[in-house]
Amino acid sequence: MSSAPQPIEVDRQTMEVDIVCAGFGPATGGFLTTLTRAWSENPGDPAFESKVAPGMPLQVMCYERADDLAAGVSGVVTRGEGIRASFPMLDRSEIPMAAAVKQEHVFYLLDSIGARRSALLRFGDFFLGLGRESWVKDHAFELPWTPAFLHKDGGLILSIGQFNQWVGSQLMAGGLAQIWPGTPVSGPIFAETADQARRGVTGLRLADQGVDRHGIPAEGYMPGMEVRARLTVVGDGPVGAVGQKLDERFGLPAGHARREWALGMKMVIELPEDSELEPGTVWHTFGFPEPEIFGFLYVHPERLVSVGIFVPSWMGNPQRTAYRYLQHYIQHPLLWRHLQHGTMRSWGAKSLEESGKRGEPFLSGDGFARIGEGSGSTNMLTGSGVDEAWTTGVELGEAALELLRADKPFTQENLAATYETRRRASWVESGAKEAENARNGFHGGFVRGVAGMALAGLTGGRLALRAHIPPAPKQIRRFATFIAGGLSVEQAAKVALDCARPLHDALMSARGWPEIAFDGRLLVTQQDALLMGGKVQAMPGFADHVVFLDRQCCIACLEKTCIAMCSGHALTLGSDGGPDFEREKCVHCGACLWNCAQSPDGERSNIEFAAGSGGLHSAEN
């Protein structure tokens, strides 16, 4: 059994600050905006004097893994309530690619090429087909009515990359907080305490540099610095190293578990000049390329669209892939009519933690608090996460201000009384409760899932289907019960190797999906997508951040879903029959973490996803 490189026992540089943040996304943006705005309005307030550097102003640091604050991977549509509350005079034109939502449509996509369909769905498709001329256009049926919970009226279409850049620029221009990109955080520094009832963190440890892929010191070794802080803000997302280590150490509250995931993969496409798509247009789709895969299209200004799909853990298929599915998705007649002759400008992928309230960790402890998606804030009924994440950051910012002004320490009790109380009273919490059981039905199939979601959505969460949700590794159906195209994943992987093509291509072709006709602009190989759209890069001198805990277990695994689902084609079949990892191609989506059919303890997977450097270099996501 191996594990991710453990911190080497050496004398590390240490730095004392007042507040340190792990990860810069919408949640940390909301936190720092709230804190520094109040500070800049009243700079003489003694609350903003440093306790660790007497005579100096509050020392506030934020460390972000990505090489640039704009290297986000999401185009989003959001109601933007929390964001607008922070920026009541928001001028959209200041944020490139931002648009106001003008029209929303929900489409059920019929199978246009012979995709997998259950008998019930085939009957449904047949029934819709009877009224083809009046109901169905471009192999798509538009829902005549969209439930309110899906609406984003008055909302915003954003590129998270551009939004992060805009927020980060304002924060740094204020000079009150420092945000350091290109600096992965390996984990929290836990407080030493014998009291089992207390959860304590005293800061963050940055990742070692100048090490080989196994974390062994090499040329230019620089031990990761320890940044000790009065308050550690954990906003490093659903697969962040700090959040994961907190969960390992403290566990989750009783009854909570993180078992539901999805991979969001999308492209930003420049539309042809004669495009008729109006900025502000939002499409939600379901039914194709697989019934379990939901999709979206958001139209930005300047003839740009974000188009993508979500591949969920409950899809069950061990041969699930994303990139090839995305290529088929954009070629569905409904979308292709607009996207054909377009050009890929950007591409990316990200894991979404879809357990929501059920996956909520302990939100605070002595000296730390958790915000954003990693704190279980995403609402899976409304399909909204950015505004919720932002708002949790704002709530922690307000709590921190209250404690600073009252000169109270950031203890477990004080953070519970300020941050957690605010959060429990907010719309984020009420929405999370409504959404808590909304997706249960999907574990019993697509039709049941849609019905269950409608039931929960239309009753405000009061009624919902029940479900037993197994751990993510157990959601993957086993080879013995699932063979597609007559090949196991391992056999398909060998075919892929022999044909010198990515595994997802071999799998989809084996299952009868038509080959992709590459056009060099929009339909390109995944390798080209990494270069043209993802612009993936990794700094040398960092350890591998994907580690296989029990190699023999990986070799024996027949499913090898980690390879099939790897967004960056960074996992390939190694010569020993186990997966090999290429750090330079990893986009840090974290899909391997939950696309592992093996589990050493029945809950966790056999893959450790640790702190690492690099990833996407695109700002247009």
Place this chain on the structure above:
Amino acid sequence: MSYALHIVVCAGIVPDPLQTLEPTTGPSGPGIKNEMVLPAVLDPWAASALYEAANLAAKCPGSPQSPSKVWLVSLGPKAKLQQVMMSVAQKVSFELVPIDGPIGGFPDAQATAAVLAEAIAAIPGLDRKRMLLFGGWESATRGAGVTLGLVGERLGIADQFQGVDAIEFRPDGPDAGSFEVLERVEGGKHQVSVCVGAPAVLGWATGNLAEPRNNPQVGMANMRTIMPALQKAKTAALEANGLHYVSVSLPKQQRETRVEKSMSPDEIAAEIVEWIGKDD
């Protein structure tokens, strides 16, 4: 007593070369499509110059009374400069001399050089007699290949070296202040020159140093001067000079992908070599 160096590095910010860059023509002339949306980095050629400058200053620290110093002079939109500095400042120690300018696309080298030279001449404490002016020999996106030389001319520096890959400085002894330079010349060869001393202009090729590690403490120390400097950055407009561009071009990114099942590694290697050798 060790010789104290005053090294000024001119470094622009450019769209990350990993991006897909497309030339476009707007009302004010040629530019790069969606440039404000693209992530920016310190021009990689000039970044090499900065790392070489920091390395040289570390090897020749001067004395406590008269330490060697590195200044980074950069012209660009303040918000972009600030963002780029959060990455660059973690790598090596320097003082930033920011100039808030509407840079983008392909600015006139003469106008750019005038603004840079004026800013350098106004650096407090800079001893121009011992100044080494560093910069990139080329640019990842918008280099005219002459800007650094023009800055040197405006500052009255006669000794100029371009395509530099190494410098050997002599801080002590009878030749203190002199240095040996390795310059790229035609035919893939290097020319060795010895210069009796500063001031001099060195346009760097790639140098020999790896990109330094990100060091948070270096970043913190740099930020004490960078943030105030950014807040006080002077705005500079680039003179149009009536310049008319006949054409502009960007570094080529050629990509040809195909699946080959039957070629031997030697055949593949030979084809790749032939492909690289094509100059179209």
